[in-house]
Amino acid sequence: MRARSVVSHVLLGAVTLVFLYPLVFAVATALKPAGETFADPGSLVGSEIRWRNFADVFQYVPFQRYILNGVLVAGVGTIVVLAASALSAYAFASLRWRGRDGVFLLFLATLMVPQEVLVVPMFILMQALGWVDSYQSLIFPWAFTAFGAFLLRQFFRSVPREMQEAARIDGAGELQIFVRIMLPLARPALGVLAVFTFINYWNSFLWPLIMINDVSARGTVPLGLQLFFGQNGNQWHLVMAASVVSILPTLLLLIALQKHLVKGIATAGLAGR
Amino acid sequence: MRSREEWSALGFATPSVLGLGLFTLFPVGMAVVMSFFDWPMLGDSQFIGLENFRYLFGEDPDFLASLRNTFVFTGLYVPLNIIVALGLAFWISNSRWQNLWRVLFFIPAITPMVANAVIWKLLFQLVGTEPNLLADGRTALLSVVAMSVWQGFGYNLIVFSAAINEMSPSVLEAASIDGATGPRRLFSVQLPLISPALFFATTMTVINALQVFTQPYILTAGGPGNATETLVMNVYQAGFQSRDLGLAAAAAWVLFAIILLVTAGQFLGQKRWVHYES
């Protein structure tokens, strides 16, 4: 039994290594000097290890700007999503009002609409609002998804109604109950929603590709990566270095919050029952 | 006369309802309208009835190919993704370092797709077959599938792995007393136990697969020929390169209709194989 487990783990390790090879390869190529990308593709190490390539990325394009833009858009977006989702989830879960179930069903129905169906009319809408090529065009159109409301509603519903009733009898308003009782209880769910929202904003590509015209000022990280395919031929060592840089923030987030993330996906995945 | 609670509810729900109305319901309606118009990016639009749809299905040189490619992609990507995720989930379920494996396999799923695709593009170049796997119409779409499975299965792995951990020990024990082992145990006991997670994962993965864009956009730009054109690429191309927004809206509606049909089919079919614990 024990030997079997060791063999299983060794094999699993091997599979993981193969699986991670593209990322290892990216780091290795990022550290090779220019012009050696194609020289000896089998070897992961070039004639020298050039950490400078990473500095060059930031010199070649304003990558720090893209990171900052990404953080701004994803950060504000996450706050708006959390606020809107939590408020409406409370209305759906803890308050009685006419038409509640109908509105909630409509909410759920919008989950079925893919982003791609919306991009064309959304472009017209952004045009009408004068939002083309702006930060708010990256933030608001996707900030009111029903997913967050759905997730948090499930959570709020699990809170015993007696707790809220008791607070009401003590004279607390709904806002107080929401802020003092419900939000603290929902912290794990809010955290999971926050991380996933942030990552979605951070990685989004199609919409910024359509919306952002002044890439050097308002580009996000995925758009910035495209800059390396310029008129002067592909600078592959820099492309790889930039890719590694763009992967790092989400990777760090994953390492720091892995337990919550895994739990969050598991909950969402098991919510089907 | 509304109660105090009703007024509060109105306040709580308003931001979301307004936002969803403006940024989802309104565009959805707008998309319907636009699909019946000749709506150039610059200049006046004009009602043309079903002409956009007729063009898509009758004349558009790429639309039917992109429909076919999207289906082929989905047909390959979804089973591969589920099988790899499920297999690894069972494999790591006995490991002491289960969480480590989960996190490692999850890395590409949350890193920017553009970065992942760019890395694979260089890998394909260095493999250096003649012609390149991405330049050969017979292998280009398969290569896109391979890259997509690599980047995407980590999410389902976590869903499955959580479901496996929650399998009720008493049921498993009863099964082993009945002598259910190996494949029989897998198919008649374990898979039914995790079928809700399986259903959830399949549904989501199909929806995502039908919307594939970034991978072919970066890896193959739709080529060679139209071997890797997908529906969303068709929408992007029609709307933002050929500047024909009406046509793009029509193509998007076809995509939406397909997603609705497929998802409805899955929900109807779930009774046959998904077992919810009561």
Add this chain to the structure above:
Amino acid sequence: MKAKLAAGLVLLAAATACGGGGSGTAGGARQDDGTVTLDWEMWAGSEEEKAQLDHLTQLVTQQNPKIRIKLRTAPFNAYFTKLQTEFAAGKQACIVSMQSLRLGAYADLLEPLTAPEGFAPASLEALKMDGKQLALPYDLSPMLLYYNKDAFAKAGLPEPKAGWTVADFEKAAKTLTTGGKSGFGMSFSDLHTLSLLLSYNGAKPVTDDVKLQMDSAPMVDALTWYAGLAKGKVGSVPAGSAEAGWGETQFINGNAMMAIDGSWNVGSTIKEAKFKVGLAPLPAGTSGSKTYVANSGFGVAKGCAYKDEAIKAVSVLSGKEAQAYLAGVGRGFPARTEQQAAYEDFLVKQNQDKSADVQAAMAAVKQGLDGGVPLFTTKNWDDVTKTMAQYLLQAYTGAQSPKDALTTIQQQGARGQ
């Protein structure tokens, strides 16, 4: 509760306000002190390129203290897609950078200008449409044959020079194909591919009255020859339809010994290549060496509220001082004849040990300009280049005959030209 709602509304309102662009109209704004700030849209990849452009904006303000320029940039391969969404959204800049190949789609969107003295006639010609000067040029670039001098020497081959024929080119390409390296880096990009087809037999993708003729007999003949280079890896075939810039990338990485590229890359290629770079006019086919000349310039968008200021700014951006500066930093071969020498000086200075290469290169550029014609294109050229990427590749890999590939491109491109 109310506070939160109010905060949300304020946030939305604020967002709308800053998106609206304040009191200015599209592409520019006038301040209370009478200063006009004009937006200038330009493509740029690296920070270095952007710094060069920033220098030009300062030149404008130095010469016109009441005019300020705000630069916005996008990468070249996304620039023209973005430009049209800007025009559609009414957010176009007052000053729009334009490449001669893309002029067709913007003919109705740019103000006609009057060209001052001092420009090479070819550079003005390429930015004209229906007799109207739609932009003032800053550079003038023929497509050239780049070759690896070291590889030629090693193989004992005579180096390409004026009068070199297609047969010589083919022979050299075959000889240089050894050890996994290719003699020639192929391409499906418009200028890079079409210029060699033009030189081969005079084949033109577009008629004189700007209609697509991709499937004309000379085009089929020329592409059949070009696609034939892929046999035996003599020509290195692009690794996918997303590989714009394949030939020149393979060349600079030492995987292909020859490639066609624009003269705008002379400086950076000589600097970055790990081998000696030679340049020559394109190999001569049935009617001598020919090439396309592409150039770029600055135009004024119709609808710009500060047209007079914008015209002033464009005249500075394309003026003597600006071109002397751009030539001095090696940005490109200037459109103004007087400033062209400065470009050669720059290259010589940059490459102290390679000055002979540089002088030969400059001779090639000038010869290229002699045989060069502008490539006028259809309105939907973005679509055409996309289908070229997809279907020329099919011809190179042998999946489709060159005739079929060209017929497909013609059929798809004919709609919307």
